[in-house]
Amino acid sequence: MTKPLFEMRQVEVSYNGEPVVFDMNLKLDKGEVLGIVGESGSGKSTLAKAAMGLLGSEGSVTKGSIIFKGNTLLDMSKESLRRLRGPHMGMIFQNCESALCPLRTIGDQLFEALQEHGQRNRKDAREQALVMFKKMNLHDGNRILKSYPFELSGGMNQRVGIAMAMMFKPELLIADEPTSALDVISQAKVVEEITSLREEYGISMVIITHNIGLVSKIADKIAVMHQGRLVEYGDAGAVINNPKEDYTQKLIQSVPRIRKG
Numbered sequence: 564m565t566k567p568l569f570e571m572r573q574v575e576v577s578y579n580g581e582p583v584v585f586d587m588n589l590k591l592d593k594g595e596v597l598g599i600v601g602e603s604g605s606g607k608s609t610l611a612k613a614a615m616g617l618l619g620s621e622g623s624v625t626k627g628s629i630i631f632k633g634n635t636l637l638d639m640s641k642e643s644l645r646r647l648r649g650p651h652m653g654m655i656f657q658n659c660e661s662a663l664c665p666l667r668t669i670g671d672q673l674f675e676a677l678q679e680h681g682q683r684n685r686k687d688a689r690e691q692a693l694v695m696f697k698k699m700n701l702h703d704g705n706r707i708l709k710s711y712p713f714e715l716s717g718g719m720n721q722r723v724g725i726a727m728a729m730m731f732k733p734e735l736l737i738a739d740e741p742t743s744a745l746d747v748i749s750q751a752k753v754v755e756e757i758t759s760l761r762e763e764y765g766i767s768m769v770i771i772t773h774n775i776g777l778v779s780k781i782a783d784k785i786a787v788m789h790q791g792r793l794v795e796y797g798d799a800g801a802v803i804n805n806p807k808e809d810y811t812q813k814l815i816q817s818v819p820r821i822r823k824g
């Protein structure tokens with residue numbers, strides 16, 4: 564039996580010693596898409612940050628283990644984790660604009676991120692960026708590279724953030740509410756763009772959202788969180804069409820007409 568690409572075993576996460584996520588058990592095989600859904604405050608972002616080693620000084624994993632390709636992340640040094648982030652495990656944030664530095668151009672930030680992971684040639688980096696921008700429907704790539712984040716629209720910054728994460732073609736991409744800062748039409752387009760890039764590069768993904776409708780279209784498995792706990796977890800079709808928990812039914816009822824075929 565092949566080992567999962569990513570796994571959480573009995574994970575508890577706390578802020579300042581106070582647990583907010585309890586007994587999380589999840590598995591993701593290579594090429595799979597896992598949707599994590601739940602209402603605001605259920606612990607979804609905390610889980611994503613724990614997986615990426617980005618909990619900050621107040622937060623820590625207080626029980627269990629998080630395993631990526633057979634390596635226990637909690638045992639890794641900060642430097643090894645830093646090297647893993649980007650080329651192996653990528654992250655897309657809810658608001659990519661706030662993750663970008665306001666004082667430097669997109670091009671400088673992009674090159675710096677690639678340089679940190681061994682890409683030294685600025686011309687190659689630029690070409691790679693232009694290709695990825697096009698795939699994200701950002702057609703004026705040269706202008707974007709010269710722009711500061713405040714010179715772009717919210718939707719453009721979000722696409723730039725996604726393109727930057729995708730440029731590394733990571734084995735695992737964790738997307739935390741990747742479309743919630745966008746209007747409904749842009750949301751649908753960005754989901755399509757992410758899905759086609761994922762298919763093209765065979766990237767495994769964890770998509771975190773409060774909108775079960777969004778993951779119903781693209782996830783293979785769905786995990787439902789409520790008050791820091793996993794309340795339902797299984798194949799997306801089974802969770803959507805035959806939810807066992809009342810809470811999942813309520814989430815589904817809050818979205819008009821979704822069905823997984």
Ligand SMILES: Nc1ncnc2c1ncn2[C@@H]1O[C@H](COP(=O)(O)OP(=O)(O)OP(=O)(O)O)[C@@H](O)[C@H]1O
Pocket residue numbers: 578579583601602603604605606607608609610621622773
């Ligand atoms: N830095 C922090 N310090 C203390 N408590 C925190 C911190 N960040 C989050 N929490 C708490 O952890 C719990 C889970 O929050 P989290 O942001 O993970 O939920 P979420 O499901 O991602 O919500 P949302 O959909 O609104 O982003 C909440 O009770 C929140 O108040």
